[in-house]
Amino acid sequence: MKKSITLAEMGELFVAFFKIGLFTFGGGLAMLPLIEKEIIEKRNWSTKEEILDIYALSQSVPGVIAVNTATFFGNRRGGFWGAIAATTGVILPSLLVIMTIASLFVQIQGSDIILRIFNGIRAAVAGLVASAALRVVLQTAISRTAIILGLIAFALNVFTDIHAVWLIVGGAACGFILNYVLKTSGK
Amino acid sequence: MLPLIQYEIEKYGWLTVQEFVDIVAIAEMTPGPIAINAATFVGFRNAGVIGSIVATLGVSLPSFIIIVALSKFWEKYKDHPVMVAIFSGIRPVMAGLIASAAIFIAKAALFSEPLLANSGLAIDFRSILIAIGVFVAVWRYKVDPIKTILVSAAVGFFVFMG
Structure with a gap:
């Protein structure tokens, strides 16, 4: 584990997890395809075996799985400040989006347009998660x-x-x- | 997590049951982890922007503290033969859990449309085609998942019309 972390590295961690938070729809597992892309394929910060170990630990302790996973990766990359950068990144999209919706009193449940878009996203998440699950199964068998x-x-x-x-x-x-x-x- | 949220919220009288149901629906449909979305929403309803921030920090802080402590331990011992053996057993279990969760997500997304009022439990071919398209795009052509989500959102807007 790296003890010192530069501001640029903190920024990179923040950006990676901000993207993951912004495009996670659903629970902790929906993050997996995004983590594979942003953390392993694009940035080479981890391996596929390690992802599974971190996921297992994140699921075994109390707390929000998405926050657990972000904190774990952030801490691994850059100690305490890395953890702060990654965790802030993963929760900030929620804060911004929900505060916007709540303050504008947008009625998203009844909106036909939102439902249509959400149905498309939900089908995409099913395809993404299926692909990630198949990869994990082949890799561990x-x-x-x-x-x-x-x-x-x-x-x-x-x-x-x-x-x-x-x-x-x-x-x-x-x-x-x-x-x-x-x-x-x-x- | 949701039952816990419901219990605490009812205890403090922060929301009615109907408001809680609405918030869960919104938390699922908006970007971000459901638990964080729900916390942000409840915080906002009760104390505005500051409430949002405080509630979100509150729900994240236990995770943060536990994981920072746990990962120190993990870094130190992960190459120890006992830990290597333990994780050799955990990895296939995780694969089994992830596979079953994937099936659960696919079932919810593809075989019913509780959100669109016009049909009951039915196979939805539009959803299935989108899911298969996304699967092929990421599996075979290594397309960025974010791009597939954006494209599917646009496709959904057009194909789920009416």
Whole structure:
């Protein structure tokens, strides 16, 4: 982790996460395609494996997933001030847009134009998330154990009400036992 | 998160139930994470611009503090064999979770139109075509997701008419 950060680097972090915040429609997962583009492909700040780890941690602790993820990346790039820049970037679009809507008393729910635009955006987000999910699945399906673990988590999440945190904890326990306890005791 | 917001808001009498439902709808339809949008909105309704800022800082600060502390720990130990083993188990679980969330999002976006009053539960071919177009654009041609969102917004404006 870099301890010192220049003003230019802070600006770059802010811009990246401002764009991510401005084009995230929905919950934390809708950020993933944008993070892949802005953070990995354009700026090479992280790797696809690391993104998954940071995502898992962001989902496992209390708080807003989007803020957790931004703070994590910002902190990694430039310590405390990096975290401030990235977090401010990701929340500022919300502040500006919502304050504008609320102060102008724009009735967006009843507006036919907004609904039509939103329907288009929602379909796009479905396509974007599907693409990101497929990439993540192909990238993690590296062994038979990984495929089985992934399928179990998928099935439990679709068919039961078990909270995602417990599935992550379960995966951590399986990884620890299979790739540490069994391997070190076998030697 | 939404049940928590509802509980706190009702406790302080900040909003009526109908206002809460409206705010959730607006938070989903506007850019930005839903939780942040909702906090900003409730803050604004009760205390204007300052209220917005205070509410948004309030909802972000716990995340910020926890993550700054946690990431120090993570940086220090992430290459330790125990951590490497743990994350080898977490990654496929995340893939499973992300895949199921993707299906959930696709189902909501493509197979019903609760927002447009004219139809009930039905397959919407316009949405499906947009989603497939976006998928191909980013998967095959590496188009910037932001561009696909802007184009789909414009396409949606025209194809969902009437």
